Amino acid sequence: MGELSASASAVVRADRFEWFREAVSTDVMPLSIRTERPSGFRAEITDLRLGPVQLSTFSYSPVVARRSAAHVRKGDPEQYQLALITHGAIRTSQLGNESLVSGDLVLTDTSRPMENESGGDGAGVDVVMLRIPHSDLPFRPDKVDGLLARPIPARAGTGAILAGFLVSLLDQRSHCGPGELPRMGHITLDLARACIAQQLGTPGEAPAEARTQLMRQRVHRFIEDNLGDPDLTPQQLADRHHISLRSLHLLYRDQPLSVAAHIRRARLERARGDLARPELRGLPIQAIAARWGFTSATAFSRAFRDAYGSTPTEHRASALSVP
Incomplete structure (x- = not known):
């Protein structure tokens, strides 16, 4: 299915933070990471390839991460990273924007320097991250820049639909056949486009298929919530x-x-x-x-x-x- 999972628990306790630092710097993007508690560090990572996009989950102890201009020059996957913070909180800053995000979505750009501080309360964080190639997000970069490091509500509207879909997809991935996950990737991408277009205040700019998928998801959710109604037609x-x-x-x-x-x-x-x-x-x-x-x-x-x-x-x- 194109899924890879790894856990710091597979390495000796003294090396767990170094394992996490190297895994993120190598597989996600170059950056510097530090923690105040390297000896008790915990981390789990899952990567799921979905055709045009990649869906990852990260669960880890508190860290401070910094991606400088030098890191960008060293390696840039040229992606937008749309993260859903499902547990804990992350303080993120990019292009002069700064936000503390918990329970919502936040968008960042790997081609720009950024800083993240997670788990400030010492409890760590759980993150679902959708990694989208720049070329697959059909909006003017200068307009998207205004959304970077700003919370995108995940409790209502298109953000809630996208967040619910991501969580459901992760829950049901083991039941998907070999050809289903790439198709799910295209649906995921369409929903992400629609969500971002809504945040930009230009939902009409979302591709027609994204708008169709968004409405179909709304209908599906209504059906699931009202199956017991015999008058559901x-x-x-x-x-x-x-x-x-x-x-x-x-x-x-x-x-x-x-x-x-x-x-x-x-x-x-x-x-x-x-x-x-x-x-x-x-x-x-x-x-x-x-x-x-x-x-x-x-x-x-x-x-x-x-x-x-x-x-x-x-x-x-x-x-x-x-x-």
Whole structure:
């Protein structure tokens, strides 16, 4: 899958900070790193290659990092790095901008000097970092400069959609087939473009596919939150998102499933999961079907058999059978 994981715990305790310093300087970009507690240092790094972009996770003890002009000349991957701070806080500065970021996104440019101080409270930080080549971000560099080292909200709007997608992708990566991750990379890039365009105040500059993907993600999230509503229909989705029914269907034109089929499949997957849960053994199958928006037990049984090749009763018996 193009995934690499490494942990400082694999080296002797005295060498763990040096291992981290060398790993970041070599694999991410040249920079200087110092810490006040090298002897008890902890760090874990994961890199996931997603076609046009790279998604990395970093979990490490408090450090101060500095990338000077000399470091830039020594080696520059020519990337924008969009970081989601999932735990702890990072104080970052670049081009005269300075921010303390916690729980939000922050954008930096590897081609410019920068400074970062993380884990000032001594607890360390966890970071999800999206590494985007300059050439794949279609905005004027002077406009993007204004966003560098400034917090991008990750609790609402496009920032929340992007942050949620990144976390979900990391959680589900082991379930993705060989060809799926590169496609996820293109989706990730489109969402990042849309997020940055929104921050620039020019959402119209986001590529058409990015805007389409953004709206599709909003629709998907609404579907997931309302699967139990038997009145969840394509028309309701269109009305709630202030688009025409035709526009909604166009969002799914290039998708494996139509919007109606996506709703049905999502409901079936939730019901199938509940049928296999021992703690729900006493709940009637019809109740589980109704829980996920199926108003007809007969229609649910038929759809389940068509999707999985067995009836709900057969699936439950097999899943709950004792070896």
